[in-house]
Amino acid sequence: MAIKPSLFFVFLIFFTYYFTEVSSLVEFTNVQCESLDKDFALFEYCFLKSVNRSYKYVSLKVKLLKLPVTKVKVNFALYKRVNGYLPFLYNITLDACRYLKSPHHHPIALYFHNWFKDYSNINHTCPYNHDLVLDKMSYHSINTKVTKILPFPEGNYLLEVHWIAYDIARAVTKFYWSLT
Ligand SMILES: *[C@@H]1O[C@H](CO)[C@@H](O)[C@H](O)[C@H]1NC(C)=O
Ligand SMILES: *[C@@H]1O[C@H](CO)[C@@H](O)[C@H](O)[C@H]1NC(C)=O
Numbered sequence: 001m002a003i004k005p006s007l008f009f010v011f012l013i014f015f016t017y018y019f020t021e022v023s024s025l026v027e028f029t030n031v032q033c034e035s036l037d038k039d040f041a042l043f044e045y046c047f048l049k050s051v052n053r054s055y056k057y058v059s060l061k062v063k064l065l066k067l068p069v070t071k072v073k074v075n076f077a078l079y080k081r082v083n084g085y086l087p088f089l090y091n092i093t094l095d096a097c098r099y100l101k102s103p104h105h106h107p108i109a110l111y112f113h114n115w116f117k118d119y120s121n122i123n124h125t126c127p128y129n130h131d132l133v134l135d136k137m138s139y140h141s142i143n144t145k146v147t148k149i150l151p152f153p154e155g156n157y158l159l160e161v162h163w164i165a166y167d168i169a170r171a172v173t174k175f176y177w178s179l180t
Contacts, residue, residue, distance in 0.1 A: 029156070030176040031058045037170045040066055041163070044131070046173070057136040062163075062171060068127035072096040073164040081156035088157070093164070097126035154179050 033046035046060040074096050080088035119137040121130065156178045163171040 032174040040170045057138040070127045075162040079158040100125040
């Protein structure tokens, strides 16, 4: 089911508020990256590191082999584990080139811009002329606001991100996390 950007923004607000309130209970549990087109994109590394009980982070680097990349969409699908991971609430595709063009004029883009800017070089619009890096992104970085709104149930979740260039999925990143 496609969800409109306006709904997606509502989701982001909830998501942000929710994570903030319960941040100590949210944990990354695993991350996986896979190239779906090895002529287009290759992961140099992709890992979750546990520094200690309260500090874990994700780092990844993807080499783009057909530069420049001028058309990018990103699909976010949330899953919840119930006898295997089942689709849960959200399945959204965004045009990254369009939304990141003027992040300060668009709430969704601004959200990602603020989230990624300290951890990533995926912080500008197309074209992408370089490898993409996410450096030491901790779940604390997801927290920016202060109120709990969404009654998000406890459990194990998977946020699957498909990276789509020229309307073909080229790579997938899976962020596993738990809420306890
Ligand atoms: C965990 O590691 C981080 C980074 O090294 C450090 O700042 C923090 O104090 C540590 N927390 C605990 C509980 O040891
Ligand atoms: C998300 O939506 C797309 C397009 O409708 C579909 O191809 C894909 O299978 C969906 N993914 C999930 C997890 O439901």
